[in-house]
Every structure is written in structure tokens, then in C-alpha cells.
Amino acid sequence: MDDVDWVKIDHAYGVKRLYGIGAEKFGEYHGGYLNFGWWEKADTYIEAAEALVHKMAEILGLNDQSRLLDVACGMGPQDVYLHRHFGAEIDAVEILWNQAQVALARVKQAGMEGKVRIHHGTATRLPFERNSFTHVLAIEGSQHFNTREDFFREAFRVLKPKGVIALADFTITRPPRSLLEKIVVRAAQHFWACPNANVYNAEIFKQKLEKSGFINVSISEEGKYTIPGYFREQIRKETIKAGIKIRGWIPTRAGFFVNYAVFRAFCRGLLEYCIVRAEKP
Numbered sequence: 001m002d003d004v005d006w007v008k009i010d011h012a013y014g015v016k017r018l019y020g021i022g023a024e025k026f027g028e029y030h031g032g033y034l035n036f037g038w039w040e041k042a043d044t045y046i047e048a049a050e051a052l053v054h055k056m057a058e059i060l061g062l063n064d065q066s067r068l069l070d071v072a073c074g075m076g077p078q079d080v081y082l083h084r085h086f087g088a089e090i091d092a093v094e095i096l097w098n099q100a101q102v103a104l105a106r107v108k109q110a111g112m113e114g115k116v117r118i119h120h121g122t123a124t125r126l127p128f129e130r131n132s133f134t135h136v137l138a139i140e141g142s143q144h145f146n147t148r149e150d151f152f153r154e155a156f157r158v159l160k161p162k163g164v165i166a167l168a169d170f171t172i173t174r175p176p177r178s179l180l181e182k183i184v185v186r187a188a189q190h191f192w193a194c195p196n197a198n199v200y201n202a203e204i205f206k207q208k209l210e211k212s213g214f215i216n217v218s219i220s221e222e223g224k225y226t227i228p229g230y231f232r233e234q235i236r237k238e239t240i241k242a243g244i245k246i247r248g249w250i251p252t253r254a255g256f257f258v259n260y261a262v263f264r265a266f267c268r269g270l271l272e273y274c275i276v277r278a279e280k281p
């Protein structure tokens with residue numbers, strides 16, 4: 001792994017502000033996961049985070065013959081989980097150097113170095129040959145990519161024919177109606193590091209995947225299983241305390257604002273959490 005500044009190359013400064021602080025202090029807190037979780041049957045955050053990862057693996061159809069590319073792997077717990085439970089060989093890409101380092105340490109500790117490889121890079125310039133993977137996964141990363149559409153093109157290039165892509169992502173369900181909604185959406189988009197080019201509804205999402213060459217695109221809106229559960233977790237006293245210890249007061253409060261804005265936007269029918277699946281012909 002090299003320590004090239006991919007954030008600078010990709011102009012992803014907001015991503016560094018959002019996730020770059022405190023990765024080395026995260027340890028086993030929340031199991032290292034950063035996803036919203038799938039709360040249908042889960043009682044704790046780690047159960048929910050792993051239920052979401054498990055669900056995404058089933059949507060992809062992963063097994064021990066799969067060659068998976070996991071884009072925006074964060075601190076890597078999902079890659080350890082996926083190799084352990086599905087046997088897939090995995091390459092994972094993360095833009096933040098400190099998160100990639102933590103992911104690498106986690107993979108080493110699990111004794112999976114030969115089968116799970118962590119790369120420091122960006123989703124929009126994937127460091128792999130065309131037709132390298134049977135599956136591509138991005139869990140809650142693609143809303144940040146600069147742009148999501150550039151990532152679609154890259155994912156299509158590195159997937160083998162008949163390969164499958166699955167994403168957990170966010171869409172806008174309607175335009176903001178009032179000035180207040182407009183201001184809140186803009187501010188949340190800024191703090192959440194979502195480029196303007198990525199803000200659109202499910203229909204446009206589908207069209208963009210098709211324009212990149214994908215077929216059999218399905219997008220399902222699943223906010224009820226993800227957003228309220230995550231919000232409840234984020235407002236627990238223990239979670240706030242742990243956040244301040246790991247990241248400091250200001251980043252934790254800024255994160256809290258994003259979580260609140262996402263939750264309210266979901267409740268007001270402005271934003272959805274989507275599970276997306278598509279295939280390369």
C-alpha cells in the first residue's frame with residue numbers, strides 16, 4: 001500500500017473531514033462498522049451492521065468461488081465477515097489512508113492476508129485490470145464518490161461478463177418543498193460529503209447504471225429497516241460519549257447533525273435508503 005493522497009487527487013476533502021478523524025482510536029467499537037445496519041431483527045448495532053453485510057452478500061450471490069471487489073471498505077470488518085461466512089476472495093479499496101491501515105491490521109489479525117487484500121485508492125480510478133471480478137460491492141460509499149457515475153463506469157470495466165454489482169446507497173425521493181427544506185438538504189449534503197452530481201432519485205439512478213452498460217437493474221427502497229434504527233443508535237448516550245472519545249466533540253456534533261438531517265429527511269419523504277443490484281451482460 002502506498003500513501004498517495006487520493007483525497008487530494010479525487011477532491012474528496014469532505015470525506016476526510018467526515019471519516020478521517022480518529023480511525024486509529026476506533027478499535028473494536030461498533031465492531032469497526034460504519035454502516036446504518038439492517039434493524040429488522042437486530043437488537044444491537046453490531047448485529048444490525050452484520051445483518052446488512054449478510055444481506056448484501058446474499059443479493060450478490062457470493063460463494064467460495066467469487067472474486068469480490070469491495071469499494072469503500074472503511075475499517076474492513078465487512079471483508080473479514082464476508083470471507084469467513086461466504087469464502088469469497090476479496091480485494092477492498094478505501095480512499096482514506098488511516099482507515100485502510102486499520103482495515104489491513106484487522107485482516108492480518110484474522111489471518112486472512114492471502115485471501116483479503118486492502119488497497120489504498122479511489123472508487124473512480126480502480127487499480128485493477130478489466131474483467132477482474134465476479135462481484136462488486138459498495139456499502140454506503142457511493143453517495144460520496146466524485147462522481148457515483150464515474151464509479152459505475154469503473155465497476156463495469158473491472159467486472160467480468162455476467163458479473164453482479166450491489167450497492168447500499170441513498171436517493172432523493174422528491175425535491176425540497178420549502179426554503180427551510182432546501183437549506184437543511186444543502187447543509188446535510190455538505191457535511192455528509194455528497195457531491196451535487198450524486199443527488200437524484202431512483203429512476204435517474206437506474207438510468208445512470210444502464211447508461212454505464214448494466215442490465216437487469218433493480219432498486220428497492222428500504223429506509224424503514226435502516227434509517228430509524230441507526231438514528232436510535234446514534235442518539236444513545238453511550239454512543240455519543242464513545243464518539244466524543246474517538247473523534248472529539250466538534251466532529252461528533254457535526255456527525256449528529258448529519259444523522260438528524262438524514263432521519264428527518266427520511267421521515268418527511270425526501271430521502272430513501274436503497275438497495276441496488278445490477279448485472280454486466
Ligand SMILES: C[S@@+](CC[C@H](N)C(=O)[O-])C[C@H]1O[C@@H](n2cnc3c(N)ncnc32)[C@H](O)[C@@H]1O
Pocket residue numbers: 010012015019032033034035071072073074075078093094095096099121122123124138139140141144145146
Ligand atoms: C459510511 S462509510 C462505509 C464504510 C464501510 N463500507 C462500512 O460499511 O463500514 C463510507 C466510506 O467510503 C469511503 N470513501 C469515500 N469516498 C471514497 C472513494 N472515492 N473511494 C474509496 N472509498 C471512499 C470513506 O472513506 C468511508 O470509509
